[in-house]
Amino acid sequence: MKVLVINSGSSSIKYQLVDPATAEVAASGVVQRIGEEVEPDVVTVEHSCGDRTFEYRGSIADHAAGLHVVFDLFTAAGQDLAHADLGAVGHRVVHGGEVFYQPTVIDDTVVKAIEDLSALAPLHNPPNVIGIESARALLPDVPQVAVFDTAFFHQLPAAAKTYAIDAEVAAAHGIRKYGFHGTSHDYVSGQAAEFLGRERADLNQIVLHLGNGASASAIRAGRAVDTTMGLTPLEGLVMGTRSGDLDPGIIFHLIRTAGMDVDDVDALLNRHSGIKGISGVNDFRELGQLIETGHPTAKLAFDVYIHRLRRYIGAYLIELGRVDAITFTAGVGENDARVRAEALAGLERYGIRVDADRNAERSRVARRISADDSEIAVLVVPTNEELAIARASAELVG
Template sequence: MNVLVINSGSSSIKYQLLDPDSADVVASGVVQRIGEPVAEGSPSIEHKSAGRTFEHDGAVPDHATGLKLVFDLFAESGHDLAEAGLRAVGHRVVHGGEIFYEPTLVTDEVIRAIAELSTLAPLHNPANVVGIESARELLPGVPQVAVFDTAFFHGLPAAAKTYAIDAKVAAEYGVRRYGFHGTSHEYVSGQVADFLGRDRTELNQIVLHLGNGASASAVRGGKAVDTTMGLTPLEGLVMGTRSGDLDPGIIFHLIREAGMGVDEVDNLLNRESGIKGVSGVNDFRELGRLIGTGDAAAKLAFDVYIHRLRRYIGAYLVELGRVDAITFTAGVGENDAAVRAAALAGLERYGIRVDEARNTAKDRSARYISPKGAEVAVLVVPTNEELAIARAAVRLVG
């Protein structure tokens, strides 16, 4: 009895059909460049099942069409979802606001509430809603469960979640720090405890989820005490296309001096900033290639990214007081040795060291990248949000 996990993003859909008990993946795939033109010979959907890859060529105009095509590929590969006896469909939902902080069975009312929270996550919640609605239509009768990125950070200490603005305004409009990538941070911090053979309640950890979206968290005794993202996923680290932290006065300046409207500023900071804004590219593999050619803008983008990352690592070292483990995860964190080395360079006096051979080894499993006997364990631990969502869905529906 498997679970289908759907992660309907701003321009993509990632999915897995998996056994939540054994963690075995039956099939998986991705729909890419939704709403964008697709170059000839570049498939928009790649579906993997039983060692075979099934592809769909041609543009995917919207998320609903993409999910329908995915279901067709499941049937073509021998796993017709309508006849698969699914235990549940688990959906990643980015923003749960103050309302949702536990896995939640989807109803019409829940969908409306998720849609209303789109003002806080305009890149993601609308796509999450479409994914949920499409799955409900294609799989009537199968329990649909929403798992929220903000849930792990719901219990942040008051000092960490509160913005220093007028308290009445904050209360009326739900202005607080929510945090994101919580499913990943919770899963990885748990995996770290298992890897080290220690109880998570004993550990102080810094978890660095570095992908196109990026966030860091401070975890004390298994509970998050701070994180970089805030009211929306825009705050914090420099990301692929998002600015991360910036002086709020920049927004007023762009409105007054550049004549930008609110939507233009929103688009600038969410889609045209970050690594892309500085260098012109948002893929770290391409960024590394450009740096190798001597591209000054690419080098500057890398340096800005690392500068912000180190600032938060330092802040969390102070906040936690004692750090047992620093862990890199997600696409960049798991695969970019240069980022890992630069992020922790020069921190030997704090017991933090990166072993060059371990760091550059071609290994995709959970592993140490600190030297043997180092005071602070520096790790790479692959995240598995799909497995975490599947297990959360099963716990809810039984």
């Protein structure tokens, strides 16, 4: 049995056809720049199938059209999904609110509930719903499953998930810390335990999911007890284009003195802040090149990023009391040795010692980068949210 995993983002669709038992990827691809006004033949969709690649070139009006392109590419590759051994379609859904905290078979009621949660994730849940509805129309006889990004953090302790605002207002509007990247944090913490030959229930871990979006989590005995993202994915670490934590008074100041409205501030903090806001770029490879050339703000952007990251690592070391493993994952965490080194520099007295040679090695498999005498294991573990979604979907539909 195979599972088609669909991650329908604000302007993209990522997809994989996965065998959840073997982790083999039969096909994968990404549709980008959906709905953008582009010249014909500018957007290229590459469908990878084994050692073969199939392409579509042209503009894509909306997510429904994007999924039709995906299905056409499957057919062109000889993988007609309507007649494949397809056990389920697994959808990544960003926000489950208080309603959804485990994988859920999708029906009309579930779609409506996900749609109603769009107020909490206006950039993410609406395209998630479009992806779900399009896939249901194209594959009406295949079970569709929603796997929620917030699920792993649903049972955060009350002290960690509660914001210190009027309790009635918070209850009326669903204001609490939900956390995001939960599928990744859950998967990576499990893989870290497997790498160490330990049970998750025996381990206290800090997981650092560092990509264009970034989050950290504190996990005690397999259960998340804190995380950096909050009501929305804006809270916490400095990210590629998001500000992360800031004084809420800045928002009022910008509205009152800069003539900004709510949408202006939303765009500023989500799309034009973070690394990009300080340096002008949000790709860490470009940032590194700018630092090497002496760019005036690139080094500052890097330093601000590391400063915030170290602050949360320190907080979680104290919150957990005993830490057995610190694990880096996602695009930056898996590939940027400098970020890893700077994030943990000078922490030897806390039982953290990174081996410079191990850290400098590049690999696509789970590995240890801490020294042999490091009390806390420091790991790099590639995340695989698609496999996690595929396995959760397959388990649910039996």
